[in-house]
Amino acid sequence: MEFKYLDFDEDIFTAAASGEPNLYVTADDCSSNLNPVRKKHRKLKEPLSRAGEFMNLKRLKDVVFARDEIVLREEKLSVVLFELLTEKEKSRLGIENYNDIIEFSARFHRFYHELNEYQVEAVDITGLDAWQEQRLNLFENLLGRYEEKLQEESYTSPIIFRDFANFSTAVLDEFKRLVFLNVIFFTPFEKKMLKKLDKEIPVKIILQLPEEDFEEDKLHFQGLSLPETWPGRLNIYKLAEDNYQLINSLNLSKPQISEILSPALEDTDYDGILSPEIVEMERTDEFNSCRIYRFLEALYELLAASPLAEKRLSLPELFSALSRDHFRRYFAVSYAALEKVREFIREDFVNLSKEMARSELEEVLSVFEELEELKELENMPMLVDYLDELDMGILSSPYFSNDVEQFYDALLELTALEDMQLVSSWTDYYTDPALGLLDRFLQYIEFKSIKPALPEGKKEMNIGELLGAVQKHREHVVVINASQNWLPSPRGRDFLLTENQRRQSGLPWGEKSRAKQRYRFFRHLLTADEADVLALENEEENLTPGAFLEELKLEYDLEYADPAVTSADIPQIYENILSGKKQEKGGFLPEIENQPQNEKEPSLMAQDFPGRGRDYNLSFYKYKTLKNCFFQFFCQHILKIPEEFAGVDVEISPKTYGSMVHIMAEEIMREWKSGGELDVSEDKIRMVVEDIMDDFSLKMDHRFQPYYDKVVRDDLIESLQEFFNSPESPLAEKEEFDQVEIERSVSDKGRPFLETEPVNFYLSGRVDLLLRKDDRGFLIDFKTGGCELEQLDFYELLLKGAAVPGENFMLEKYFYQIVDRRFIKAQPKSRDEFPQKLQQLLQKFVSGGEYTKNQTSQCYDCRYRNICRAVS
Template sequence: MEMNYIDYSDNLFETVVDSSKSRVYVFNNYDSKLEAENYYTRPFLAEESSFLLMSEFKERLFPSDKLLLKEEKLVIIFYELLTEEDKKQLKISGYNDVINLAHDFFNFYRELAEYKVDEIKGLKGWQQEKYQIFERLRQRYIAKMEQLDYTDKILTYNEANFNLKFLQKFTEVVFVSILSFTPLEKEIIAKLQTAGHRVQLYNQIKPEDYDEETLQLKSVTLPDKLEQEIEIYQTNEDLLQLVTALTKVDRAEDGYTILDADLQNSNYHNLLSSAKVNIDQDISFTKTRLYRFLETLYNLLQNASLSNGEVRLKLEDLVEASYLNSFRDYYNLGWSELDGLQQLAQDDYVYFCEELITDQLTSFRAILKEIEELSQLRTLNQFCSYLEDIEIEKLNDSQYRDDLSTFFSSLAELQSIEELEVVSSWDQYFTNSPQGLFLLILNYLKFKQVKKVGTGNEADIEVRDLLTSSFAQRDQIMLLNLAEGRVPLAQEANFLLTDSQRTQLGLKSYQQQRLEMKYKFFRHLLSSKQVVIFAIKDQANNIATSSFVEELKLKYNLTSKELEVTSQDYPEIMKNIFNSNSDLLASNFNLTTEDGDKLKIIADDFSNQELSMTYYKYSTLKRYCSYRFYLDHIVGLEEQVEFSKQMSPKIIGILVHQTFAELIDKLEGKIKANDLRFDRAVVKEILTNKIELFDLKIPDYYEQYYLEVMFKSIEESIEYFFKMLSNRVEGTITDITTEWQPSQNDKRSFIENEAFDICLNGRVDLIIETDKSKQIIDYKTGSGNTDQLDFYHLLYESDFEVGEIINKSMYNVMERKFERTYPGSEEKFAETLKEVLEEQIVNSLEYQTDFKSRCKRCNYLDVCQEGLK
């Protein structure tokens, strides 16, 4: 093979690419392949050169007429081959436990094939045991593939498959910037030369740094004197290095290319404007709206209860899902629906089901139906077909390109799994097939990537990955995030073998990988004219500066400079970013302008310029302040409701309310006779069914108390309630309504305002109408405030019609006692309610703190610090 060495100051691709000749160019770096193609001009009426990655080159040299299996299909076959003894030894209980192991297994044998290692000797203890298992699996795998007449990338590397047919039109093969060749690749080179092809290697490196005999990088020699201008800055804050970098770019006459040592973990694509900054970053499909939506559906399905023929969703999951934009958009959920859901959470409901759906919550019926349909899917093809039919346009992500096409192509790939007829039964893979199949699809999509949508115009700044960026010639570069563990990358645990064992077998060791990383780092520096380095050092988080940077400083006696921008400049940084008139930073950041930092009360805080006021929200304003009201009910930072299946006072309250509701539904035939009584047996049956439906965990030492004392007392109290209700009703009953809520059409503004209206909202336990009066009844299993009855009066009827009688009472279940409000109390309460709302919301310009004695127990004390003044 002809060896060619290019000086660091020369343009590698300009030297290598020759448009006058028909050649095959081979690369190990995808970006370098694309860069080289830019230097090529196809000759007129002549054979076109071919630009290939090394993996593509080998696939063409080892063609096969068998079906080539990849990715998830190989994992499926691997799982099928496991015996019960294998699963026990490898601690595998289901398919999801085997995914990472299978990938490691196939990568391991692919590497052995590349390095021509037929057998591994000298292993001890657990290594030998695992190796023997893998060897047996390997033999079964080969036999299975032969039986099915399938192949994979490893099996195609067979002498019988080697074929030079695709090279018939080419006499020259040029390898570009390949730092090391595997034994398989060396054999290929020898065969190419034997067949009469001219084989060349071009490396931008000093000749003494490359071992021509082994075709390996052996060292990285630095020049005695640097010709480049190098500045090194040290910081412990990512934002400061980014702001400093953008500031320097804006001030520079010529453009910089930014090479990031930690690009895959950086979120520039969310922060920086694509009009100014081009980020060459593959973004995980998991960042898309579509994936987050599917992941949310999976969480709902995973924790749903599907017993007794009814779908019950874990309320905690449903609340979390409903705050996801893509989920809300898909099911057309507004803030009023979320308010209703939050109210259920505050009432300590654990599950959400059909019987909890009110006029305010009808949109959630589609979600229950979705989960029910997903739970009935039993094959991968059924699942993929179902997902293909979802309203995908609602989930299109304007930030990324090809997200929808990537999704559909992935489903097509997955559907082919069952067509291979490899899977015996999905029931052997998963204890719950619908959940397992859904997770299989999500795991497959995790490995897919998308690109951010550009503006169509050429950006001033490029951000690329340092280690994978092409070896293009660049005059000015900036290197970000230079920290140990990033460049060089930290050593990862090897599969089965130690690093010393890998070296003995001739496999690539970590030291060799580190040397190649060192070459890439210094190659970028030595082929540029001006270099700015941002090194990260953060002792508090155990982050050290890259050893490559330390070597550079030591070799050339360089010192680190202080950042031009420090943490003291944060106010000015924010001012520049949020000031739309600033030419320095604002144009580089993809952020919107905000006017001031006060918590101003604006109509946009409320859905459709309408503030829905529940009694719970009113209590927050009355007891605390509008600042807490904003955090709790506008931003949604209220203390997380703890969802539990353990018996609790609130759970008992839910059981009682649901029992009352079901009994009242049975009153239809008794209304005309004003007979509202029930036998104890009916009450007990309904209460018992509710307890079973909740699937509650009652501690053993309390079980007898709950069953024989607590629930018996509740049965007696409910029976007593209906008996006394018959005596308290005046006149003939005309209507009974349980769990009443105002419909959208029935809503009336309690306070009208130019910017927004305030409407009352809530759910009344029981309303009884007769020809003489109306009754509002609220059940309580604990303490309560009669103000709530007055609130319900205003919600139900706020006009105070002359002569109309509305009686209001609370029924304390545990004490078997009715508690009434006095006549006219609702009018006095209306004045108080209006006064609180006008003072703190309507007539106020901003959400304000107001110190009260109970502030010291407020969850937000550390935020507002009002109680500490």
């Protein structure tokens, strides 16, 4: 075995590449080195001579330990494991259905792969707790059956059954030598393999580190020793916030020269912040961001929530599906249909029946048909056929380059599963096959990587992953996130064993991972002409510079420099970066100007109250808003800013509940109103309640049906009985009334409550129940929530204002709380102060001339907080 050690100012690829037909091998997590060496080799190779090959260590092992059996990967391995698990084992492992096996399968394979790589036998792992012992026994038992099953079927899973009995270098004969590019960490399995390879074919290992740091006979890296003096320029910085760090790193970078490196780049959201036109970075997305997934997810949610047996679609899920542009295009549904669905939901409908769709929303009948077809799927081949028929012309996305390809790959994988007959019966896997299979497919494909379609051409900036970055020389490197928990990162493998048990068993533990991170970090810095390193320091978030950066600081007596960009510059600098607008000096640094702010509140004007003359109808609810805040009143009732659509609660809404009770009460009193008897027997009330609840079934979520049947119905019956029979009820005497009015609209048109210069206020409202007999009146308002006695005073004022001139009657006012089944009676004198109070408020509002915040405004729940200057 030949070793070659490079100084940090030498280029690995120049030292490694030759024109000879060599096999070049990189570490698995440094496959980025393959391209540069391939390019160098091509330049050196004689025309028509045999070319070299390029691969990482994992691929080399696949080649050297190749077997005749069919190699199973991913889904297929999970299926075999699932088939092998007994019910008892599933319950002990917490695997309830097939979907739970995926995570377990990945961990199981990783665990045994690691044992194989570190040549550790499970029986040699000691010091386990009882539960670990039990779990390990279960794994071992499962592994035995797994191996047997694969052998039986002539399959193999190379990552856990790699065996030196299969070692062969026959396919390597065509290469002159094996060249390992700066692979400094080998597992025991790899060391053994290297020694065997070296007997068959010359092996050369090129390492960029001091010779004394590597024990050649043991192929063991002992840790990097740093040079006495730092070879290039090096600055270090501490910053308080991540965004602030990112901006400074961009500001430090020289366009098309510098490279920014960060550990754990996939854990950052930089790709979402930085423009792909300007900043080059590895950008991958997950399949769940593309249209195909979102379309299928919407279908799944609709299918799961809709009572299709009753030919109904769940409206919240339908609304969510139709909110997606591609979903509407797929089913040729207009935007107006979405608005119609929103209207239904606002009216408290929860389901849409097919009849209702036929008469009011014909466009969505195609969605009904699609779901009915989907519901018929019974097995995976049926689902695959269904998915294969989807119109990718509508569902493919211009934002991704391989979403359709990944989708069809997944279908092929699932088809192969079926062809290999690895699954005994899909119906055993799920109780509702269509729903379960679609869910399985979504889970299978959800996290597959897809590539965003990026603009072509060289970008000004480049951000890469530090640990896997190509190991080249750089003129200028900027390392960010050199903070604790990032560099070094403590991310460990916590499956079954503790860190200590891993160490005692000979498995890799934290220290080994730190040595690798330390080498990669220092190598990138030592090989660059200039380097800047940034880390976060923020007490509140418990962030400090990481151990490697502190080591650098102490070793070379460095001080943290002040970052050039301050937090005040950030908004402007973001704008500059995203728009590519740079200042002549200072890169993306902004020129900040303070814009004067116009603090004036909107003025109250007569045009704000359109309509006949300057008339304005004031309901109790408008009064309540005005009383709370003039600006809120302006937004809600003058500008009429629509309420943000928050979907619908699955439970029956208080509005629907209240409305059902009104209708029930009206129905019970209908005959009585027209001169008949008032029948408030339990049978009568029960019949009415059941009929009306049936009429409201589209407003009740079917998933709550047992609750409605067992709880709500009886509550309503009892509440209505109480309403008619309670001694507190004005109806308890069952006396005859001259007038019974339900949901009566009242307005005092013709007699304004208050006349002012810009506007005349009239009162208006709707009274739930009004009973009159001689000179007595009874006003009852049904309530499902809180009661404000002012509402009754408001109605009294309204009724008196609307009364025939000279008419005089005594009014008793009640709330009836439906849920608590009790009457709340307003005291007669409460009405005396109210007219004056209302008048004063309206006068203050008009005379102020502006829509301001009131001194007592309650802002906490205000839906206009985001646009209101009065609150921050």
